[in-house]
Amino acid sequence: MDFINHLTSNNIKPSLQRLRIFEYLYNSAEHPTVDTIYSDLVSAIPTLSKTTVYNTLKLFIDNGITSTLTIEENEVRYDAIMEEHAHFKCDTCGHIYDVEIDISTLKFKKIKSFKVETTNIYLNGKCNKCLTN
Amino acid sequence: MDFINHLTSNNIKPSLQRLRIFEYLYNSAEHPTVDTIYSDLVSAIPTLSKTTVYNTLKLFIDNGITSTLTIEENEVRYDAIMEEHAHFKCDTCGHIYDVEIDISTLKFKKIKSFKVETTNIYLNGKCNKCLTN
DNA sequence: TATAAAATTGTAATGATTACAAATTTAGAA
DNA sequence: TTCTAAATTTGTAATCATTACAATTTTATA
Structure with a gap:
C-alpha cells in the first residue's frame, strides 16, 4: 500500500501526522482507540496533540478512508480497512x-x-x- | 405483555421506577437514550433521578431483558425487544x-x-x- | 414498631470528545 | 529568496454522558 498516494488520491494532503496516523491504523489489527493511537505515536512525533488525532480521524472518515466501530459502549474504535x-x-x-x-x-x-x-x-x-x- | 410478571420472572423486584422504565422502553419504537427516558418519565415520577435510570437499565441488561444499541458513536440507546x-x-x-x-x-x-x-x-x-x- | 436490607436519590468525579483561538507550517506569488 | 495567505497543528478550556459514592428513603420482615 502506497500511503502517500492513498491519501492524495482521496484529497488529503499527506502531512507527517496524517501519514503516520493512517499507517498506524492500517497496520494495526487491534482497531485502536484515539488514546492508543496518540500514546503509540507521540514518541515518534513528540509535538503530536490528541486534538490532531481527533481532527485527522474525522478527516479520514469524511473522506471515506476510515470507519468507526462502536462494538462496545463507551469506546469508539477506528478501522482503515474498508472492505466488507x-x-x-x-x-x-x-x-x-x-x-x-x-x-x-x-x-x-x-x-x-x-x-x-x-x-x-x-x-x-x-x-x-x-x-x- | 404482563410487565410485573416479566420483571418478577427475571428476578427483578417490580418497583414503580423499574416498571415505568421498562414499560416505556418496551413500548417505545425509538430506542431512547437515557436522557430521553428520564425526561419523558420525570413528570410521572417527580422524584426520579437520572442515576436511577442508569442503575435500572444496567439491572435490566444484567438480567437479560434489555440490550444496548451503539449504532452511532456517542449515543447509547436501549432496547427491550430481545428477539433477533x-x-x-x-x-x-x-x-x-x-x-x-x-x-x-x-x-x-x-x-x-x-x-x-x-x-x-x-x-x-x-x-x-x-x-x- | 423496630431493624436491616434494598432501592432511590443527589452531588461530585471521571473521562472522552469538542470548541476555539493561538502558533506553526506550507504553498504560491512577487 | 522573501512575503503573505491559507492550511495544519497544537493546547487549553468547555461540554456532556457516565460512574462513584454516600446519604436518604422505602420496603420487607421479625
Missing part, C-alpha cells in the same frame, strides 16, 4: 478480530422501504484462545 | 427502525475459532420517507 467484514470482540480478553463475511447472503424481510448505505455486523463472544485456557 | 432483529438508522431524519432479519443465513468464513454469543447488525442509510421528500 464483520468484527468479533472477545468478551474475555477484549481483543477485536476481523471476520470475513458475505453480507450479500443476509436475508432481510421488508427491507425495501430503506436505502441501505452501510452495514455493520458486530459479534460478541469468546475467542478460541480464551476458550481453551 | 437488525437496526436501521436513517442518517437524514435520525430515526431508528427495527428490521426483521434471519441471522442464520449469515455466512461466515472461518468463524469456527470463535464462540459467538451475540450478533448485532446495524444498517445506515435513508428511509423511504426521507427519500421521497
Whole structure:
C-alpha cells in the first residue's frame, strides 16, 4: 500500500501526522482507540496533540478512508480497512478480530422501504484462545 | 405483555421506577437514550433521578431483558425487544427502525475459532420517507 | 414498631470528545 | 529568496454522558 498516494488520491494532503496516523491504523489489527493511537505515536512525533488525532480521524472518515466501530459502549474504535467484514470482540480478553463475511447472503424481510448505505455486523463472544485456557 | 410478571420472572423486584422504565422502553419504537427516558418519565415520577435510570437499565441488561444499541458513536440507546432483529438508522431524519432479519443465513468464513454469543447488525442509510421528500 | 436490607436519590468525579483561538507550517506569488 | 495567505497543528478550556459514592428513603420482615 502506497500511503502517500492513498491519501492524495482521496484529497488529503499527506502531512507527517496524517501519514503516520493512517499507517498506524492500517497496520494495526487491534482497531485502536484515539488514546492508543496518540500514546503509540507521540514518541515518534513528540509535538503530536490528541486534538490532531481527533481532527485527522474525522478527516479520514469524511473522506471515506476510515470507519468507526462502536462494538462496545463507551469506546469508539477506528478501522482503515474498508472492505466488507464483520468484527468479533472477545468478551474475555477484549481483543477485536476481523471476520470475513458475505453480507450479500443476509436475508432481510421488508427491507425495501430503506436505502441501505452501510452495514455493520458486530459479534460478541469468546475467542478460541480464551476458550481453551 | 404482563410487565410485573416479566420483571418478577427475571428476578427483578417490580418497583414503580423499574416498571415505568421498562414499560416505556418496551413500548417505545425509538430506542431512547437515557436522557430521553428520564425526561419523558420525570413528570410521572417527580422524584426520579437520572442515576436511577442508569442503575435500572444496567439491572435490566444484567438480567437479560434489555440490550444496548451503539449504532452511532456517542449515543447509547436501549432496547427491550430481545428477539433477533437488525437496526436501521436513517442518517437524514435520525430515526431508528427495527428490521426483521434471519441471522442464520449469515455466512461466515472461518468463524469456527470463535464462540459467538451475540450478533448485532446495524444498517445506515435513508428511509423511504426521507427519500421521497 | 423496630431493624436491616434494598432501592432511590443527589452531588461530585471521571473521562472522552469538542470548541476555539493561538502558533506553526506550507504553498504560491512577487 | 522573501512575503503573505491559507492550511495544519497544537493546547487549553468547555461540554456532556457516565460512574462513584454516600446519604436518604422505602420496603420487607421479625
